[in-house]
Amino acid sequence: MKDKIRSLNMDQIITRFPPSPTGYLHLGGARTALFNWLYARSKNGRFVLRIEDTDLARSTKESVDAIFKALDWLGIDWDDGPFYQSERLDIYKEYIKKLLDSEDAYYCTCSPEKIKTMREAAKASGQTPRYDGTCRDKGLKNSEKAVVRFRSDSFGTTVVEDVIKGSILFQNSEIDDFIIQKSDGMPMYNFAVVVDDITMGINTVLRGDDHVSNTPKQIALYKALGCMLPVYGHVPMVFGKDRTRLSKRHGAMSVTAYRDMGYMPEALINYLVRLGWSHGDDEFFLKDDLIKKFNIKNIGKSPSIFDPEKLLSLNAEHIQAASIERTSACLKPFLEERHTDEIDSSYLSAIAGTLNKRSKTLLEMADGALFYLENDIDYDKKAAEKFLKPIVYDCLNLLIDELKQIASYTQKNQEQAFKKVMDITGLKFGKIAQPVRVALTGKSVSPGIFELIEVLGRERVLKRLKNAVLYIDEKR
């Protein structure tokens, strides 16, 4: 396979997301994916997905699948790929040869142990650890354990023109002759990235801050290969509450964990994009807004801290803002886990309609929806003791009679029914509502009485009220 080296073409923005499949997709990765995707979409460009699986020991098929699943759930789609670096080995070989031929690279047979001691000595004396160039001018041929090193300039400077951070200056003397091909023949990260980005026509590289120090090496490679540089933008990182890299001890990190905890993908997208990017005082965004409004210039320079509380409140906002159809669809899998029967979709929508303003997550919503679906509800012990007492016995019976007579359970009709019961018993609405609530839901907290009755419908309402009457009867 022959890839032509394309000169950098900015007619169409081409971005990429290159995860290494060594685990699930975490929040930070999702955010860089999102920025690249958003930028490509907003510029009518292309977004490519590349799986960086040259680390044979750590890459797994499961991780690849997990990454696909997470991206799919977030709604981040790609135009090209997925490309697998493990399937592009001959391309890297070709570029290695080019570099070897032009003497920009050379074989090195120094043992890893030797390099290690070299590095430790340098660190101990406060110097940047660097390869000392033992094999640099030996003109070694390829051999069993040889690696290929890039011949770095030891003088001069390299400037990274970063669209987020501005110009960053590096002394070339800081950069040593780094390895571009391992002794097992696999390419090293910095080299593979450059070859891939060149051959895939990537012209815009948006990536985490932690890559800035790799950039001068990559630039050197571009230059040696005679290729034009992409536009670089290094996005500040996201930290945990203790201001260190987001990791397991900060709680859930994987994208799919948030799905399982009942978050809407809309909410996660919204939260992630606002971490580091802003559009004036706007807080709430849907994907289509973002595609219209996203720009690189509004990405901030300073790192941010992941705040689960804000994500949660944003999730509540998105649950409220979503259409009932959307919310129901998202809710359904959570209910199916708890309730095996087939759920009627219009009933489900009605249920969601009573819960979407009082649920911060879909999980919470599913829990709150359970009483609608159970055939026999269990009474919360405290609630039953407090509200299902003999004193409301007549009241509930009266209500049953009234509700029996009503043609349809509109709010207006219900109000009239309750009015009658109130008039006869002399009880205020507040005194009647709680017992009825417990009778209908088993709990002392629920959606409003009228919406409850309307959604549950005649059959369930009457049955549950009668059961409550029976319950009181048995107790006395």
Added chain:
RNA sequence: GGUCCCAUCGUCUAGUGGUUUAGGACGCUGGCCUCUCACGCCGGUAACACGGGUUCGAAUCCCGUUGGGAUCACCA
């Protein structure tokens, strides 16, 4: 330790030399609404890290200090 980056309420941020008694959101909090819980509405709390400059004027520009972070692999 070397190199590099960053610095506005606890957190996310607006702000690009004067319109700012520094605005919004989350959180926390007082109240209203009310059939419970929520939603909603009204209000409060809280920040320009510090020190020098530049300027008529600085959160905004420059320098230094301090603090935080990233990175220094035959990982990506």
